[in-house]
Amino acid sequence: xxxxxxxxxxxxxxxxxxxxxxxxxxRAVVVHAAPASFRQLYDEQHAFVFRxxxxxxVSASAVDDAMQETFVVVHRRLPTxxxxxxxxxxxxxxxxxVAHNQRRTASREHRRRDALADEPTQSADTSLERSTELGVVxxxxxxxxxxxxxxLVLSDVEGLTAPEIAAALEVNVNTVYSRLRVARQxxxxxxxxxxxxxxxTSGGGKNDGR
Numbered sequence: 001x002x003x004x005x006x007x008x009x010x011x012x013x014x015x016x017x018x019x020x021x022x023x024x025x026x027r028a029v030v031v032h033a034a035p036a037s038f039r040q041l042y043d044e045q046h047a048f049v050f051r052x053x054x055x056x057x058v059s060a061s062a063v064d065d066a067m068q069e070t071f072v073v074v075h076r077r078l079p080t081x082x083x084x085x086x087x088x089x090x091x092x093x094x095x096x097x098v099a100h101n102q103r104r105t106a107s108r109e110h111r112r113r114d115a116l117a118d119e120p121t122q123s124a125d126t127s128l129e130r131s132t133e134l135g136v137v138x139x140x141x142x143x144x145x146x147x148x149x150x151x152l153v154l155s156d157v158e159g160l161t162a163p164e165i166a167a168a169l170e171v172n173v174n175t176v177y178s179r180l181r182v183a184r185q186x187x188x189x190x191x192x193x194x195x196x197x198x199x200x201t202s203g204g205g206k207n208d209g210r
Contacts, residue, residue, distance in 0.1 A: 056099035089168035
């Protein structure tokens with residue numbers, strides 16, 4: 001038996017019945033609707049691309065330029081977009097290439113800018129970003145190995161399915177599940193280590209100095 005549903009990005013999914021949830025995900029037959037126009041694609045996906053570039057390590061000061069470069073590539077490649085590939089997986093791949101190229105060509109400049117931006121707040125008070133849970137999550141993610149970070153962000157932040165992640169990263173679904181399991185454990189361990197640092201409290205509790 002098949003069940004049809006329409007996803008948020010305009011996809012129509014026909015899911016084949018099977019014995020467990022993972023099998024259903026892996027056997028899903030997906031027909032992806034191509035965007036009606038580049039403008040529609042930009043309006044619907046620019047926020048996703050923006051977040052993706054930040055997750056991929058593009059600094060806040062450079063993300064606007066990276067966004068422009070990404071959508072220039074998208075505009076050029078849109079006529080050849082394969083509707084058999086999930087749209088967000090396709091966009092993630094383009095954003096990842098842009099982020100990699102940007103880091104290669106301007107890594108030293110970015111490190112210098114980041115250092116200058118961080119120095120004043122380190123000597124006085126914690127920055128607004130780092131005082132929030134979002135700031136902590138971003139720091140931990142950027143410290144992770146790229147393959148692990150990619151699957152964790154695409155799954156737990158962006159909500160992509162395992163087959164969509166596999167398409168985005170050009171790996172098989174079993175690899176996605178394996179990496180995701182490891183990535184979640186590494187993320188939890190990293191957050192735990194941060195909470196045990198001297199002077200930090202865990203969950204608002206008291207630090208007894210032990």
